[in-house]
Amino acid sequence: PRFGITVVNVVVLFMFFFDGTTHLINRWEGIVLFILIIAFTYFMIWKSRKEKKAGVKIEINEEIHENKGSPIWKSIVFLIGGCVALVIGSNWLLEAATNIASAAGVTPFVISVTVLAFGTSVPELAASAIAAYRKQTDIAIGNLIGSNIFNILCVVGLTGTVASMPVANSALTYDLWWMLAITAALLPLMLIGGKIHRWKGVLLIFTYVLYIYLLVA
Numbered sequence: 001p002r003f004g005i006t007v008v009n010v011v012v013l014f015m016f017f018f019d020g021t022t023h024l025i026n027r028w029e030g031i032v033l034f035i036l037i038i039a040f041t042y043f044m045i046w047k048s049r050k051e052k053k054a055g056v057k058i059e060i061n062e063e064i065h066e067n068k069g070s071p072i073w074k075s076i077v078f079l080i081g082g083c084v085a086l087v088i089g090s091n092w093l094l095e096a097a098t099n100i101a102s103a104a105g106v107t108p109f110v111i112s113v114t115v116l117a118f119g120t121s122v123p124e125l126a127a128s129a130i131a132a133y134r135k136q137t138d139i140a141i142g143n144l145i146g147s148n149i150f151n152i153l154c155v156v157g158l159t160g161t162v163a164s165m166p167v168a169n170s171a172l173t174y175d176l177w178w179m180l181a182i183t184a185a186l187l188p189l190m191l192i193g194g195k196i197h198r199w200k201g202v203l204l205i206f207t208y209v210l211y212i213y214l215l216v217a
Helices: 002-017 027-053 062-066 072-104 108-133 137-162 169-194 198-216
Strands: none
Touching (some): 002 027, 002 137, 002 169, 027 137, 108 137, 108 169, 108 198
């Protein structure tokens, strides 16, 4: 179901970009996307509670059971400190990416889909790789799919709500089609064999390298 929601989100985003008016995410489209992330979150909580009441056994790592938690004040301090560091780090990341784009003679968009995308995806990559290594594939796949849903609905939605977000023609004629095609290709890859085998992982990496090569070339 979550992968199906991901596909629907990509299609909705695609329709918003090609809505026959201007190629941008305006405020009402941003509001719609943000409402969808709220609905998705509510649905997942409702589904989880329903499964729990039905007696569905949810396997939890033993390390989670052993963790007795931290004092609330410590968690609040970490939360505030993390938010402050995130804002500062984001400004540094954006400034560094802009400088790299200027020095390399490429557009900021190219840097955003390479350096920025990799930088913001490192936590997801680390978490998913560790989860996959520990045979907790549900966590690995759920993390990736959930991140894609959140990025489309919440990040794009909030950005479009605060300020209309124009989309470059190059993104509409090239990058968006790649995203749509890769999303569609993931479904048969996940269904064949019921897992992401090594050859599928290599194929996906090769596809990304090909996309970057054609983008920069």
